[in-house]
Amino acid sequence: MPQSFTLKFNESTLVPLDTIRFIRPLDDEERARLTKTYPDADMSQFNTSITFTGHSQKLARETIDQFRDQGLAFANLGSGRFVPAANILSAEPFTKSEATAMDDKGYALKSTYRSRVVTTAGLMLSSAHPSQVMDRRAKALGLTGQGAPAPKPAGA
Numbered sequence: 001m002p003q004s005f006t007l008k009f010n011e012s013t014l015v016p017l018d019t020i021r022f023i024r025p026l027d028d029e030e031r032a033r034l035t036k037t038y039p040d041a042d043m044s045q046f047n048t049s050i051t052f053t054g055h056s057q058k059l060a061r062e063t064i065d066q067f068r069d070q071g072l073a074f075a076n077l078g079s080g081r082f083v084p085a086a087n088i089l090s091a092e093p094f095t096k097s098e099a100t101a102m103d104d105k106g107y108a109l110k111s112t113y114r115s116r117v118v119t120t121a122g123l124m125l126s127s128a129h130p131s132q133v134m135d136r137r138a139k140a141l142g143l144t145g146q147g148a149p150a151p152k153p154a155g156a
Contacts, residue, residue, distance in 0.1 A: 005086075008070060009050065009060035017072065018120040021051045022081040025064060034059075053121040073140035078127030079111055085140035087119040091130035 005017050026034075031043040046059040048067075064074065064082055074082040094116045099109055113125040115133055126133055137143075 007050070007067065007072060007084075009058070009062050009067075011061075013058070015050075015052075017084050018087055019053050020084055020087065021053060021055070021119065021121040021124065022077065022083045023048050023050050023060075023064065023067065023074070024080045024082065026059070073142075075133065075136040075140050076128075077117060077124060077133065077136075081124075083117070083119060083124065085137045087121055088133065088137045089118045089120065091115045091117045091126070091133035093130055094125055 006014050007017055007020060008014050025048055026043075026046055030049075031046070034043045034046075035041070043059075045061055047063045048060045050058045050060055052058070068074065073085040075085045075088060077083050092115060094113045098116075099113065102109060109125075111127050113127055115126045115128060115130040117124045117126050117133055128136065
């Protein structure tokens with residue numbers, strides 16, 4: 001299936017792929033919390049949360065695999081966050097001194113981050129090393145080596 005540049009969710013909502021920061025699956029704990037916040041809504045129907053460039057969020061009925069069925073390729077940045085692979089521009093090391101500086105500014109990092117990932121939808125931190133991020137991007141996009149297209153199977 002050719003790569004898509006839009007994401008369709010909840011039957012009729014269509015958004016440009018480059019505006020998506022990440023998508024993450026919803027777990028039962030989060031659904032329970034959302035049910036308390038929105039008691040009149042049936043949260044059991046939602047499977048993922050989509051976070052956009054401006055950090056706004058929408059809930060979607062589709063799963064990550066159903067999004068992949070639309071022709072979307074995702075790279076897992078860790079912490080259950082899946083980024084459209086085409087949105088990843090670069091990955092650099094995130095150092096302990098940078099983590100300390102963030103801590104000094106009052107940010108509480110919940111995980112150990114190893115890379116700073118630049119995407120079309122903004123900067124993100126990842127628990128994966130920069131080379132792992134770029135390898136995951138390449139694999140999701142069907143690329144191998146230095147960005148060369150993956151070889152076609154024999155007889156294709």
